[in-house]
Amino acid sequence: MTGHTAAVTGATGFLGSRLCERLLEDGWNVRGLSRPTSDRGDLEGVDWHVGDLFDDETLRSLVDGVDVVFHLAGVSLWNASPETVERVNVDGTRNVIEACRDRGAGRLVFTSTAGTRRPPDDVMVADETDVATPVGAYQRSKAQAEQLVDQYAEADCDAVTVHPTSIFGPGDEAFTAQLLSMGLEPTMPAYLPGGLSIVGVSDVVDGLLAAAEHGTNGEHYILGGENLTYNQAVSRIANAVDGSPARIRVPATAIHAAGPVAEAASSVAGVRMFPFDRQMAQLATQRLFYSSRKASEELGYEYQPLEDHLPETIDWYRSEH
Numbered sequence: 001m002t003g004h005t006a007a008v009t010g011a012t013g014f015l016g017s018r019l020c021e022r023l024l025e026d027g028w029n030v031r032g033l034s035r036p037t038s039d040r041g042d043l044e045g046v047d048w049h050v051g052d053l054f055d056d057e058t059l060r061s062l063v064d065g066v067d068v069v070f071h072l073a074g075v076s077l078w079n080a081s082p083e084t085v086e087r088v089n090v091d092g093t094r095n096v097i098e099a100c101r102d103r104g105a106g107r108l109v110f111t112s113t114a115g116t117r118r119p120p121d122d123v124m125v126a127d128e129t130d131v132a133t134p135v136g137a138y139q140r141s142k143a144q145a146e147q148l149v150d151q152y153a154e155a156d157c158d159a160v161t162v163h164p165t166s167i168f169g170p171g172d173e174a175f176t177a178q179l180l181s182m183g184l185e186p187t188m189p190a191y192l193p194g195g196l197s198i199v200g201v202s203d204v205v206d207g208l209l210a211a212a213e214h215g216t217n218g219e220h221y222i223l224g225g226e227n228l229t230y231n232q233a234v235s236r237i238a239n240a241v242d243g244s245p246a247r248i249r250v251p252a253t254a255i256h257a258a259g260p261v262a263e264a265a266s267s268v269a270g271v272r273m274f275p276f277d278r279q280m281a282q283l284a285t286q287r288l289f290y291s292s293r294k295a296s297e298e299l300g301y302e303y304q305p306l307e308d309h310l311p312e313t314i315d316w317y318r319s320e321h
């Protein structure tokens with residue numbers, strides 16, 4: 001799609017900055033939404049539109065006449081209160097949709113999360129049809145935003161939703177840095193029970209581009225990677241780089257116990273200790289495995305093994321930590 005124009009919200013984030021780099025490499029014209037305070041890094045060549053998801057005029061000029069709108073901007077409970085999560089992820093998505101409708105923008109590719117789907121039990125693998133009852137404000141907000149996008153797609157417009165699993169790659173101080181510390185740091189002796197699907201950031205970027213080009217209007221696509229227990233993931237990281245794998249599995253009961261404590265502290269003190277409540281604590285100890293078969297068959301999506309993503313990610317981790 002060389003010569004086409006894309007608008008990217010969340011362009012200054014972990015995933016969005018990688019998407020912008022790739023779009024520029026592939027010859028797209030790229031417009032990025034940036035808040036005045038955002039760190040735009042060294043993304044040269046992006047046409048920045050400065051404002052936020054609640055600045056209607058900026059949003060309209062961002063999406064005006066573009067071929068594809070990649071809506072990635074969002075917040076999670078790691079960096080925002082439940083109220084802000086709902087406002088940014090739901091109302092912000094509504095504003096992007098309104099701007100697209102108003103300016104007749106091309107296809108909307110919305111980035112949700114695999115968390116709105118869940119395996120029926122601990123031995124199964126979830127696909128797009130396994131719609132879950134949301135746990136916590138983040139999943140709830142993404143599920144609501146998905147409905148808005150689905151309604152937009154049904155109303156003779158053009159939109160697809162992608163559901164990345166846990167994204168691994170340079171620049172992510174949250175999940176990636178924590179997982180690497182479990183595989184590399186002798187001072188980090190514990191790993192979590194349960195398991196997850198780990199997908200490299202470059203694979204998710206491929207999936208976003210494939211969804212823009214080959215996705216079917218109104219459809220949802222899980223963009224996952226390898227399904228690994230934490231134990232497997234941590235051992236593979238350690239083996240690949242001669243690190244010190246975390247050897248002690250945190251007992252599930254300890255994590256389950258932490259949920260009510262955080263919940264009680266939050267309600268009594270009015271302070272959010274960490275993004276934990278009882279239900280999230282239960283979820284943290286399960287195997288949350290996902291199938292990317294639909295994306296593979298319909299979009300040509302492929303993911304690479306964890307080891308392929310380690311060199312650049314470990315280089316980043318070592319330079320930053």
Ligand SMILES: NC(=O)c1ccc[n+]([C@@H]2O[C@H](COP(=O)([O-])OP(=O)(O)OC[C@H]3O[C@@H](n4cnc5c(N)ncnc54)[C@H](OP(=O)(O)O)[C@@H]3O)[C@@H](O)[C@H]2O)c1
Nearest residue numbers: 010012013014015035038052053072073074113164166167
């Ligand atoms: N990382 C994962 O493992 C993962 C997994 C599944 C789904 N996702 C989804 O993928 C998307 C990108 O995630 P990420 O990991 O790249 O997150 P990130 O690094 O935290 O980036 C979030 C982006 O959203 C922007 N943003 C937040 N609030 C905004 C507002 N009010 N107005 C305008 N922009 C705003 C941020 O701008 P600033 O730079 O100014 O903060 C940043 O550019 C999110 O929707 C996330 O829910 C992520």
